[in-house]
Amino acid sequence: MSWSSRLDAVAPFRVMRLLEAAQAREAAGHDVIHLEVGEPDFPTPEPVQAAGQRALAEGHTRYTPAAGLPALREAIAGHYARHFDAEVDPARIIVTPGASGALLLASQLLVEGGDRVLMADPTYPCNRHFMALAGAEVDTVPVGPASGWQLDAATVARHWRDDTRLAMLATPSNPTGHMLDAAGLAAVADTVAARGGHLLVDEIYQGLCYDLAPLSAASVAPAAFVVNSFSKYFGMTGWRLGWLVAPEAAVEPLTRLAQNVFLSAPTPAQHAALAAFEPECRELLEARRRELALRRDALLAGLERLGLAPDRPPQGAFYLWLDVSRYTRDSEAFCRRLLEEENVAITPGTDFALEGGERHVRIAFTTGVERLEEAVTRLGRFLSRQEGA
Secondary structure: OOOOHHHHHOOOOHHHHHHHHHHHHHHOOOOOEEOOOOOOOOOOOHHHHHHHHHHHHOOOOOOOOOOOOHHHHHHHHHHHHHHHOOOOOHHHEEEEOHHHHHHHHHHHHHOOOOOEEEEEEOOOHHHHHHHHHOOOEEEEEEOOHHHOOOOOHHHHHHHOOOOEEEEEEEOOOOOOOOOOOHHHHHHHHHHHHHOOOEEEEEOOOOOOEOOOOOOOHHHHOOOOEEEEEOOOOOOOHHHOOEEEEOOHHHHHHHHHHHHHHOOOOOHHHHHHHHHHHOHHHHHHHHHHHHHHHHHHHHHHHHHHHOOOOOOOOOOEOOEEEEEOOOOOOOHHHHHHHHHHHHOEEOEEHHHOOOOOHHHEEEEEOOOOHHHHHHHHHHHHHHHHHHHHO
16 A cells, blocks of 8 residues: 655654563563663552543543633743743733644644755754754754764854755653753754744753753743653653643744644643642642652763763753764664674664664663662673673
8 A cells, every 4th residue: 555655754663672571571580671762660650640530530631722721821931920930921922732733733834845844863853853843954063072962153153055944942851851042052052043943942852851950942942842741850651641832933833733623631630730730739749850860870870880871961851872883883783783692672773763762771860779780790791692792
């Protein structure tokens, strides 16, 4: 059968094949340590669960307005005011089915066939795919430790073309965990604005920061489009809820798109998310952030003993982007063998990087310190065998 040629630009997630293999090994009785999927082992916070249960009991199961519950949009705006010193009109916030819904709206609004989009390599692959599905050509720019694994203003200026319409940043980024500071973010925003383009900022891991204070583009680049999610910091992965902050002029077309594409975000999830901004929940989420920092440090210490620690530790998110070129130029085979020989599941870099992915892997520190230390022990055994081969 014949399918739309647009799908040719959408690559499968290689990690999903590895996850299936890891689950099959678990089912066969093996003790698998899961460091491959971006989902910590924390449950949804209890206040959020309770609010969701109340919403169902009270019959909150009908459609909401396409842009989201007014109370939730106000709560999100209050979040920006309290924690990021950003005045965001609730009317500029569109609540979406996950951050993916926000990316879909933004891509359909901002680009079309023949337009070019600039983003870093490595990056979360769906960022590329959404733009390609909208008909745009994606120009990926390899980044590394020298630029903090981010696009900076000079790089954006150097790679901007006459038909470039959009630059996309991710801070903290997946897979590297690195961030732009306020000055760097403002400089990119100014560079894009001077060229008449749009800036889209993926802040899905905002709040999960360890070395720098959390920052939002809404504070320093009010004309930017900002994507966020309840999945990562707020621990609501399966609830499928996110949001998009947009300039005032974009709200009407975005709302029109939302009405046609998904009608509205899940109603019980929106009511549940109101509890995520309560002080009780905030205290729990900050405790989890501190626990993730401990996990990061434990993993870094273990990798340091193996001579594998990265030069620049991740500043946010819950990933390490690791150069394994000493051992392989085939990260997919490396991850497959590590799973088969030592029952440790990590992600090949080819899911994220078009250039150099075969020399890198991503490790998610989404399980406890004891399990991370055991994973390092197993990884050490595996690497010893590679050196002796």
